[in-house]
Amino acid sequence: MTSPAKVVVIRAEPGLSATLARCDAMGLPSMGEPMFAVEPVTWEMPDPARFDGVVLGSANAIRHGGEQLDAVKGLPAYCVGEATAEAARNAGFGIAQIGVGGLQNLLDELAGQSLALLRLAGEKHVPLDLPDRLKIEQRIVYRSRALPMPARIAETLAGGAIVLLHSAEAARHFAEECERLALDRSAVDSALIGPRLERAVGIGWRSVGWPDTPDDAALVAFADTLWQNRS
Numbered sequence: 394m395t396s397p398a399k400v401v402v403i404r405a406e407p408g409l410s411a412t413l414a415r416c417d418a419m420g421l422p423s424m425g426e427p428m429f430a431v432e433p434v435t436w437e438m439p440d441p442a443r444f445d446g447v448v449l450g451s452a453n454a455i456r457h458g459g460e461q462l463d464a465v466k467g468l469p470a471y472c473v474g475e476a477t478a479e480a481a482r483n484a485g486f487g488i489a490q491i492g493v494g495g496l497q498n499l500l501d502e503l504a505g506q507s508l509a510l511l512r513l514a515g516e517k518h519v520p521l522d523l524p525d526r527l528k529i530e531q532r533i534v535y536r537s538r539a540l541p542m543p544a545r546i547a548e549t550l551a552g553g554a555i556v557l558l559h560s561a562e563a564a565r566h567f568a569e570e571c572e573r574l575a576l577d578r579s580a581v582d583s584a585l586i587g588p589r590l591e592r593a594v595g596i597g598w599r600s601v602g603w604p605d606t607p608d609d610a611a612l613v614a615f616a617d618t619l620w621q622n623r624s
Contacts, residue, residue: 399623400616401549401556403428403567405537408609412557415613421620426546428566429537433457434516436532441465444511446489448529449473450496452480454513457535465511471499474608494607495587497521517562519589537562542570553599555582555619557612564594582623584616 402412402425409425416423431453438461446469449455455462455477462484469489472478478491492499496519504524512521512529516536523529539562550556550571558564564585571578578597585591587607594601600619604611 399423399549399552399554400620401425401546401554403542403546403556404559404563405429405431408559412559412609412613415610416616419613419617421613421617424545424549426543428540428542428546428570429563430540431457431515431535431537433459433535434533436461436534438464439511439530439532441468441511443509444468444530445508446471446510447486448496448500448510448512449477449481450512450514450518452477453515453535453537455480455484455486458513459534461534462513468511471503471510473499476609495519495589500524500527503527519561539566542567542574547574547576550576550581553580553623555584555616555623557584557616558590558594559586559609559612561590561593564590568593568595582619584612584619586612 400416400421400423402409405427409427413423413425441464447465448471450473466485470481470486471490472481472488473492473496475491478488482488500521507526509528512531513534514531516533558567579599581598582600583594583598585603587603591601604615
């Protein structure tokens with residue numbers, strides 16, 4: 394008999410398929426449907442000559458930035474993590490630095506350097522505190538559109554599940570959908586990509602936790618531990 398799916402993934406594609414593949418590789422019973430659709434927005438590229446590099450907080454900036462990106466592919470890219478760096482490499486960017494633990498940590502590592510950087514971001518993005526001598530100009534190149542929770546996700550959550558949440562926006566939207574559908578939070582373990590999502594997801598869950606490293610592989614491993622404890 395096939396075990397019921399208990400690990401739920403709601404992130405947008407192509408991340409959804411990548412996370413589900415990791416769950417499958419670990420033998421985790423999982424299911425997923427996107428509760429977000431990522432789409433490009435109209436934007437104008439500033440003069441590339443004014444910048445020393447490009448800051449990328451998500452691979453979505455590469456996927457949805459459009460042909461304007463060609464103008465800055467000669468600039469080094471400062472990437473929030475390895476997945477974003479891989480997307481940037483594949484698009485033709487040279488990688489200057491890859492962060493660990495979020496975009497703020499990456500910028501903190503640049504403290505003391507005199508750099509003018511172009512940040513390509515989503516409509517909803519993490520605010521940043523800039524170290525001295527670091528200047529950032531920002532352009533919004535994509536947005537995430539929230540989608541209603543599918544019925545089969547709601548049914549699975551009602552029976553008890555572990556949900557993987559990859560952003561504060563996802564955590565907030567997931568919590569709001571659970572409230573709208575009157576789902577019992579105490580039946581759900583919330584596995585967060587990092588502690589900054591804790592406020593967004595709120596309270597009342599069976600548990601709220603996160604891995605030591607804020608990346609998808611660590612999050613799936615963390616979910617596996619939760620699953621073993623539930624089984």
